Amino acid sequence: MQTELGAALPLWDLSSLSTLSFLSHSENTTFLARDPASGRRLVLRVQRIGYHTSAEIRSELAWIDALIGEDVVVTPRPVADGEGRSLCPIVLNGSPRQIAAFEFLSGKEPDPSGDLVAWFGKLGTISARLHTHSRRWNKPPDFQRKVWDFDAMLGNRPLWGDWHAGLGLREDGRKLLQRVADTLRQRLDTYGNTNDRFGLVHADLRLANLLVDGARLGVIDFDDCGFSWFFYDFAAAVSFMEHEPMVAELQASWLDGYRAIAPVSHEDELMLPIFVMLRRMLLTAWIASHSDTETARRLGTDYTDGTVAMGEQFLQTL
Structure with missing residues (x-):
């Protein structure tokens, strides 16, 4: 894949001296091109x-x-290819693939051992700005994104x-988590999905999709954006750290930042x-269905065991 994609870099007006390096593989696979x-x-x-x-x-x-x-937010700008296509079709490993290109955004993932609470205050503000924009934005007539409701997650x-x-x-x-899932459905039905x-x-503002550069907090990877709560x-x-004691402090900071907007x-x-419990169970499913990813290999059955423990505590605190 990488060799064929590298040969296609001139489609984005990158010179023959350009290099291509692997970045990550999750739902999609990303590469960094340097000219x-x-x-x-x-x-x-x-x-x-097929996604x-x-x-x-x-x-x-x-x-x-x-x-x-x-x-509204600092995020990489999509870049069209030389023919003006926002999605560039290229055959990779014998299969037709769609390629989206973005400007490079500097920064690194927030350090969980650093001042994460302060960053969550900024993230709360960013989240409120995103939601405010979402509520008032006149979407194009052909706008289509997935709906992340209960059935799409756990149903x-x-x-x-x-x-x-x-x-x-x-x-x-499995029996315990079924009780958790039934409880989640009931609470979400009661809360409702009004506008x-x-x-x-x-829908995926986890640490890996945040970029810190100085005092700036940037957001990347809108690939899972869709309609949800x-x-x-x-x-x-708080993905992959839902069980950590610091989540309560992160939540308080996030809410402070949100309420500023x-x-x-x-x-x-x-x-x-x-x-949080809904997301934890969703990620448990994701790890099982994406076993080829580094994240799934690293977390494995330990994450599932942690989900069961969280589910038991969740039921006790209702």
Whole structure:
């Protein structure tokens, strides 16, 4: 894949001296292209086969363009190829693939051992700005993104796999998590999905998708953006550390930052632990269905065991 993609770099007006290096593999595979002749750097995202339609990807890019145009968030700008295509079709390893290109954004992932609480205050402010924009933005008529409701996460049409197949999940754990899932469904049904609570969100604001550079906090990877509960964005932000004691402090800081821009009702705040448990079970399903990723290999059955432990505590605290 990398060799064929490297040969296609002139499509983005990159010189023959350009190099291509692997960045990450999750839902998609990303590479960094460097052109020493011009100093230009682009991130190329090879879209996963069978996940998003072309219309869904173009809709993601349209929202990013709108957010940049209105200075809502610092995020990499999508870059069209030399023919003006926001999605460039290239055959890689014998399969037709869609490539989205983005400007390079400097920075590094926030350090969990550093001043993460302060960064979560900034993230709360960014989240509120995103949600405010989402509520008022006039979407293009052909706008299409996935809906991240309960059925898409833990129900009968799971987009990231079946949580019942969690790595190492035993029958006793499966029964307990079924009780958790039933409780989550009931609480989410009661909370509802009216327009003030449910709309277009980033849906994956985890640390790996944040870039710190000095005092600036940038956001990347809108690939999972879709329609869900606005306050699910906090749960995504604490991905893979949902069980850590510091989550309570992170939540308080996030809420302070959010309230600097937009109100948070008492009912919204009470839903945050619901969304955190929902996200934890969703990630348990994702790890099982994405066993080829470094994240899944690193976390494995330990993450599933932790989900069961979290689920037991969750049921006890209701």
